[in-house]
Amino acid sequence: MPAATAAASLGVLSIEAFPHESHDPSAWPGCRALPVAAVRPGAPSSWTQPHTPFRLYGNTWYVGTQGLSAILVTSPQGHVLIDGTATENAAMIEANIRALGFRVEDVRLILDSHAHADHAGAIARLAKDSGAVVGASVAGAKAIEAGGDDPDDPQHGEAPRFPAAAGVRRIADGERVQVGPLALTAHYTPGHTPGSTSWTWQSCERGRCLAMVYADSLTPLSREGFRYGDDARRVAGFRQAIKAVAGLPCDILMTPHPDANGLLDRAAARDRGTQPDPLVDREACRRYAARNAAALDERLAKEHSPPR
Numbered sequence: 001m002p003a004a005t006a007a008a009s010l011g012v013l014s015i016e017a018f019p020h021e022s023h024d025p026s027a028w029p030g031c032r033a034l035p036v037a038a039v040r041p042g043a044p045s046s047w048t049q050p051h052t053p054f055r056l057y058g059n060t061w062y063v064g065t066q067g068l069s070a071i072l073v074t075s076p077q078g079h080v081l082i083d084g085t086a087t088e089n090a091a092m093i094e095a096n097i098r099a100l101g102f103r104v105e106d107v108r109l110i111l112d113s114h115a116h117a118d119h120a121g122a123i124a125r126l127a128k129d130s131g132a133v134v135g136a137s138v139a140g141a142k143a144i145e146a147g148g149d150d151p152d153d154p155q156h157g158e159a160p161r162f163p164a165a166a167g168v169r170r171i172a173d174g175e176r177v178q179v180g181p182l183a184l185t186a187h188y189t190p191g192h193t194p195g196s197t198s199w200t201w202q203s204c205e206r207g208r209c210l211a212m213v214y215a216d217s218l219t220p221l222s223r224e225g226f227r228y229g230d231d232a233r234r235v236a237g238f239r240q241a242i243k244a245v246a247g248l249p250c251d252i253l254m255t256p257h258p259d260a261n262g263l264l265d266r267a268a269a270r271d272r273g274t275q276p277d278p279l280v281d282r283e284a285c286r287r288y289a290a291r292n293a294a295a296l297d298e299r300l301a302k303e304h305s306p307p308r
């Protein structure tokens with residue numbers, strides 16, 4: 001079959017493998033035709049649907065929407081926000097932070113999972129309003145400063161652009177970033193995008209400290225015609241990233257798309273008193289990694305299968 005058709009069917013395959021992952025390339029409505037910051041008619045409605053902010057654990061709070069995560073880690077000396085969600089959600093994220101009793105102006109650092117519009121879109125506005133520094137991996141920082149225009153991104157050309165942030169701090173793989181008593185560690189997990197980064201930290205409640213993991217998307221999604229298998233180094237890096245996530249100390253797993261691991265449902269069950277606490281799952285990172293490893297294998301096998 002023609003290359004374009006083969007690639008399109010690959011996209012469908014990936015989506016079927018991840019029924020809860022909203023990263024449907026067909027949802028991008030041809031971003032180049034749209035002005036920056038336009039509401040995308042093809043985007044899932046859950047991305048902009050409000051969700052009541054809540055405490056995940058200790059000083060870690062969920063301030064995202066129904067379909068996109070934004071995580072606030074707080075301290076008396078300032079806060080860290082991970083991901084801004086979509087461009088049009090900036091005011092909602094700020095309202096969520098305030099609803100929990102925190103000041104947006106006390107957010108000192110905004111970190112990014114990956115430079116796609118559904119996670120980094122609102123970052124420029126949130127940085128401006130809070131005065132926070134934006135931090136990302138080297139490749140992620142470059143992509144954020146380019147408003148998502150990263151030629152090395154498998155979704156380049158289909159993923160919509162977003163407002164660029166300037167002066168993004170480059171954070172090395174394994175580097176610990178600190179805000180007051182907070183310390184978060186960057187783990188480069190490239191594959192979904194070249195700059196994809198997962199973040200880990202500890203949160204404590206009544207003396208019980210848990211390993212918090214914000215694992216980036218590990219889905220092998222791309223524009224039509226792109227083949228992961230054409231670049232052995234990219235595939236090796238992707239496999240290493242998946243392995244790295246599997247090996248993280250992991251008590252509570254969070255993901256940029258909360259429904260990729262049932263985050264909001266598990267939190268709701270916890271708040272209903274379900275025991276054992278459904279949010280605490282030491283196997284969650286390993287399961288998340290295994291599911292994505294299988295999807296990558298499936299994707300590569302499909303790329304290499306002869307045309308019918």
Ligand SMILES: [Zn+2]
Nearest residue numbers: 023116118256
């Ligand atoms: Zn996404």
Ligand SMILES: [Zn+2]
Nearest residue numbers: 023114116217
């Ligand atoms: Zn993405």
